[in-house]
Amino acid sequence: MNRTHHPCTHCETPVPRAAGYCPGCQTKLCGGAPRRLYLFALVAAIAIGAACASALPATEPWAGWVIGLAALVSAWGLLDQLHVNRVSFRRNRTDRPD
Structure with missing residues (x-):
């Protein structure tokens, strides 16, 4: 599970792993527990x-x-x-x- 991109659950745009926001819809990414x-x-x-x-x-x-x-x-x-x-x-x- 060593992916470099995650698909946004709202707009399906590939989002880089280190990004803080989706470049497509500006949804905030939260990681961790x-x-x-x-x-x-x-x-x-x-x-x-x-x-x-x-x-x-x-x-x-x-x-x-x-x-x-x-x-x-x-x-x-x-x-x-x-x-x-x-x-x-x-x-x-x-x-x-x-």
Whole structure:
């Protein structure tokens, strides 16, 4: 899956991989994982950190937050790797016909 161009989902124009907008219809290209997955990873990492902090001795609650931070960095890195070839085309709401 090493393509140099993606077809635009709105106008079928071939769009170069590094482009930010479709040259045919000016639709914005967005790559990577959806933002909601990053938000989910953040919430999960906070929950993991809180659970680990409460399970550890009272003298070392910071270690749980370090574990949560490691989980966050790992989750974001995994999301980046899993969605490296994902491209979505997004039009502004003002560009859509009424």
